[in-house]
Amino acid sequence: MAMIRLENLSKHYKVLNRSEGLSGALKDLFSRDYRIVKAVSDLSLEVNAGEIVGFVGPNGAGKSTTIKMMTGVLKPTSGLLTVNGRIPTKNRAQNMQEIGVVFGQRTQLWWDLPVIESFKILRQIYRVDQSSYNENMNIFEELIDLKALYSTPVRYLSLGQRMLCDIVASFLHNPKVIFLDEPTIGLDISIKSRIREVIKTLNEHKQTTIILTTHDLSDIEALCKRIVIIDKGTTVYDGSIQKVSSMFGAHRTLKIQLPPAEYLALDQLATSVNGHFSQASAITMEQSEEGWIHFTINQDEVHLMDVLNYIGHHYPVHDIKIEEISIDKIVKNIYEGGLA
Amino acid sequence: MNMGRYLVIAKSSFMTRVARRSTFIFTFLGNLAYITVIYYLWMAVYEGNSMLNGMTFNQAFAYLALASSLFTMFQVYTEWFMSAHILNGDIITSFIKPLDYQFNKLFEAFGAVISNFITISIPTLLVIIFVFDTKIEVGLNLAFFVISLLMAMLISFFIDYMIGLCSFYTESIWGICTTKDVIVLFLSGAMVPISFFPEYLQTICAYLPFQAIYNIPLTIVTTPGLSLMDYANALAMQGMWVVILLLVSRLLHAVATRTITVNGG
């Protein structure tokens, strides 16, 4: 059964073309010079009950607009959208009874109140009966040491503790669907993995459908079987995370900074690297500001260490960074036929 | 002291203020509403009296309408910005800079006052003169008025500054700032001309610095036929308060900042 269904969903904004200066501001009062921004266009998607779907895309891809439509905050311009069989913007308040939402940077708990009081108020708001409340609180207690935080006002929790509380709180009323928007943003590795564990356990236990947006691919690898990548308001990939992992899992981004005197040698560096490694397609290069150069390296073909050694040997490297491949790079690769 | 740097601070504060166009439009509209209300209120007060406490209706109205215009001019929220800085700890960075913190704030306030003067006070003044048909003496009084305004601004600033320092001791800024605003408006004559006060209150006010913010400049500009001696006395009184408050505020500043160095922020 499809828990969430999007059919050719679009959201277009009208944006006023602003004119400059004081006379421009006056002109804008009367002018109707709009341009249309297509935040989401013709997006189709079906999510089954109990699934965890990773929903990713570069900034401005239309992720949050889509989430806002699915939660009933925004009304679509056209297309069909049902969540749990209902149109989210119709009877918004009632629909929220079946939905849970967590936004990474904003808490749904009461800032000044002790944690336990927030849970009690949520119980009243969602009219959760005492027995399922107790049952859920016991489950939460097993997952995180909730009792230790009971009397602490939310404002004094660390970001990680608050996020854990926010996530379990979103399960309190046994919703059918939960939207987790960047739940791991700004957190360190150890707390990230606890958060993933909690989400995974609760999903298995309650069979809740979960839509997860994140910038961190490893969140998705740990939690989802399925990933939906969107860009410019429409789907560019919808399929198994395994395929993405096997395609890009070996990709790393090597960032190298040359001292200012060597800035000019960038072209030369590119030719030299490309000449040295025969599998040229495995390495792509990009210049960034302040002398930084980004190499995206497919380690199945060329070892990052070899590239690093080679450059280190021939150029006075100032600083380096090694990162996992970013969503933006994956999207770029998909356009170039990477996942075809 | 490097004046150039402080003038840059004043200028940038001026520019930031001027950029907020909607703020002064709405403040101006609020002033208009307030002036309208006091116009009719004081018409009612003067029903059947042509003169009260040595003031005609025209003088009393000019005094109060100008007071509202001055109030919005002096309202630069020094104490609120200081509190925010002190409470979030940013104040430390200001101590590292090779600038005197108080003068830094003073020139910021100065830039904002000038911007308020141009964008709010002048339009308000034009309305007072042309719409409400209020006569303001044109003569030597205007020159003294300008000098008096400058000193009033300094006094107002030093009081705000001392209130801002309270944030070193408490987070309850709303209560403190509100109480200060009320007391200043009460005892400065901004709500009712001081000459209307009962005798004992007038005596109390005479010994407090607040009347030097509103009552002195407003009396200078609205009272016809003051002698040079009167002007000199009024300005000397203001000058005295400027010096006293400068010294007291610097002393309090030293005490308050010593507290944080001891407590480690």
Next chain:
Amino acid sequence: MKTPLYYLRIYLSIVTQYIKAKLQYRTDFFISTIGMIFTNIAGIFPVWIIFHNIPSLHGLSFNEMLFIYCFSLLALSPLQLFFDNIWSIWSHLLSGTFIKYYLKPMNVMFYYMSEVFDLKGLSQVAIGIGGLIYASNQLDVQWTLLNIVLLIVSLIGASLIMISLMILAASTGFWIMDPWNVISLVNRFRDFAKYPVSIFNDFFKFIFTFIIPIGCIAFYPSQLFLNPLQDNEMIVFFSPLIGIVLFIIANAVWNKGINSYSGTGS
């Protein structure tokens, strides 16, 4: 359907917890209350000074003015106590955190306003009641059962007037993002509620009665108690009606606003 009882229970549990939490910062409560008391005393200060110089103002005595002022304090208290979160709306709208209020199975305005209960406003209620009792003793106002019922009904109706105007001001934020200036402007009208509308010329009388009906907050409904009932004009009975109509309009504009506001950023 959510019944009023449902909302009342949630409100009570949020507010009791909120008060408990706030009372842990006793000095803050104390200092804010002092600020509030000063503000409320300052409101009558000019009138008190004026009456040192003249015996009556447009036919009204000092005690009558005091009665109107304290009536206005009481009529403005619900705004202060229950709707103080209006002042924070700009930061929620600019940062985008406002959409969190869409995400509970509750009325958005209720959820938003329930987050803050302004404790210091209680001192305003106390001053209002105290002053009203003093003034009615001086004026020999008879507190019959009918009068008490009339007082409560007109206070509730009158309180809706300023609440609605402030909600309308806050609602502009859904379109212009930062409604602070609009809210501050409308808030300045709060102070005018204490003045007798009779001092104005016909034009402003009309404005303050029908367009920006601040006269209906305190001046007109006070006449119910200051004059023999049958001597009054019809307008003195209208505060509850005007309050309800304005609130319906404000609520509709607010709802239109939350539908058009889409939130900035992610």
